[in-house]
Amino acid sequence: MKSLKIPVVYFSEHEQSLRREIRQFIYDQRENGTFEPKCDSWLSGYSPQLSRKLGERGWIGMTWPKRYGGHERSAIDRYVVTEELLAAGAPVSAHWIADRQSGPLLLRFGTEQQREFYLPKIAIGECYFAIGLSEPNAGSDLAAVNSRAIKVENGWILNGSKIWTSGAHFAHYMISLCRTSPLNPERRHDGMTQFIVDLSAPGVTVRPIHLMTGEHHFNEVIFEDVFIPDEMVIGEVGNGWKQGMTELAYERSGPERFLSTFSLLEELLNVLQEKPDKQLMGELSKLVSRLWTLRHMSIGIAQMLQEGITPDIAAALVKDMGTRFEQQVAEIARLLVSVSPSTISPSRFEKLIAQAILHAPGFTLRGGTTEILRGIVAKGVIAN
Numbered sequence: 001m002k003s004l005k006i007p008v009v010y011f012s013e014h015e016q017s018l019r020r021e022i023r024q025f026i027y028d029q030r031e032n033g034t035f036e037p038k039c040d041s042w043l044s045g046y047s048p049q050l051s052r053k054l055g056e057r058g059w060i061g062m063t064w065p066k067r068y069g070g071h072e073r074s075a076i077d078r079y080v081v082t083e084e085l086l087a088a089g090a091p092v093s094a095h096w097i098a099d100r101q102s103g104p105l106l107l108r109f110g111t112e113q114q115r116e117f118y119l120p121k122i123a124i125g126e127c128y129f130a131i132g133l134s135e136p137n138a139g140s141d142l143a144a145v146n147s148r149a150i151k152v153e154n155g156w157i158l159n160g161s162k163i164w165t166s167g168a169h170f171a172h173y174m175i176s177l178c179r180t181s182p183l184n185p186e187r188r189h190d191g192m193t194q195f196i197v198d199l200s201a202p203g204v205t206v207r208p209i210h211l212m213t214g215e216h217h218f219n220e221v222i223f224e225d226v227f228i229p230d231e232m233v234i235g236e237v238g239n240g241w242k243q244g245m246t247e248l249a250y251e252r253s254g255p256e257r258f259l260s261t262f263s264l265l266e267e268l269l270n271v272l273q274e275k276p277d278k279q280l281m282g283e284l285s286k287l288v289s290r291l292w293t294l295r296h297m298s299i300g301i302a303q304m305l306q307e308g309i310t311p312d313i314a315a316a317l318v319k320d321m322g323t324r325f326e327q328q329v330a331e332i333a334r335l336l337v338s339v340s341p342s343t344i345s346p347s348r349f350e351k352l353i354a355q356a357i358l359h360a361p362g363f364t365l366r367g368g369t370t371e372i373l374r375g376i377v378a379k380g381v382i383a384n
Contacts, residue, residue, distance in 0.1 A: 037089030045091025055125030132176030
């Protein structure tokens with residue numbers, strides 16, 4: 001068996017100072033009524049106003065080169081900021097995907113023209129991206145994608161569809177994985193290419209998929225003879241699978257994979273402290289210990305990414321364990337406190353537990369299902 005080595009990261013005084021700064025910013029925004037904390041805010045909390053404010057403070061594109069609008073700060077600095085925003089249940093979905101993975105992908109594989117055009121706009125909080133991976137007939141088998149781009153003069157014609165596309169209804173662009181050569185059953189990962197798709201282009205249709213709450217952040221995106229200029233190809237034609245797998249390390253290992261229900265966990269503590277019970281607090285402490293472990297794993301992976309290491313196995317573990325933890329917070333909160341969950345309740349606890357329960361089914365689906373992730377881990381840790 002291969003060993004799994006994740007570095008232990010300790011925060012410096014500089015990073016602790018940054019944490020105090022972002023906490024004060026969040027406190028001021030809440031006091032001013034900019035937002036109300038909620039569960040799953042990184043996907044369901046949309047606030048262009050807050051995204052612009054974060055861009056003004058230099059808290060988007062933090063690690064990127066200054067010539068592209070970034071700030072050349074460390075991955076740990078970025079981790080501190082994103083962790084605090086998620087813990088506060090702040091509405092960051094507008095810029096989240098662009099900051100988390102679209103920008104880094106363009107930095108690594110994009111052309112100079114692409115970097116100069118997109119990255120500064122993302123960094124000021126005014127350019128949003130969606131991810132075009134899953135398809136209606138592919139399920140969790142990403143290698144089965146069937147959206148097809150055919151080469152024409154000066155570009156490509158794209159036909160097909162993507163599903164469960166978070167934020168496509170407000171995003172400006174989508175990075176979409178498509179087939180650019182016929183499927184070879186023996187080499188299913190070959191012949192794929194990543195494109196930047198302008199979601200306002202002719203032939204693009206965005207259809208909403210509503211959650212049980214009535215909320216809308218999922219979509220189906222349909223491409224009908226959409227023209228993609230050559231300059232919208234990312235990296236090499238046919239290398240889309242490898243590029244996409246690199247991108248997923250950013251998507252699967254961050255604090256959003258275990259902090260989606262942190263607002264509920266925090267409020268659960270407040271409720272239990274009103275009438276302290278040793279047994280109930282003991283159950284809560286189990287959740288906190290799991291959170292502590294996940295957090296340290298995730299911070300270590302952030303350090304690995306900064307050092308240029310692709311921690312695909314470790315990232316898959318954090319995603320698997322983290323999203324199950326998020327669901328457990330909702331389940332255990334429901335068992336420990338007898339309430340009637342309601343998204344319109346005046347009680348903060350009742351509102352948060354309702355949000356968590358209704359959003360929870362998606363936690364272990366988005367970003368790769370639990371079964372797929374465990375397959376990645378199993379294949380990765382068995383020595384050849």
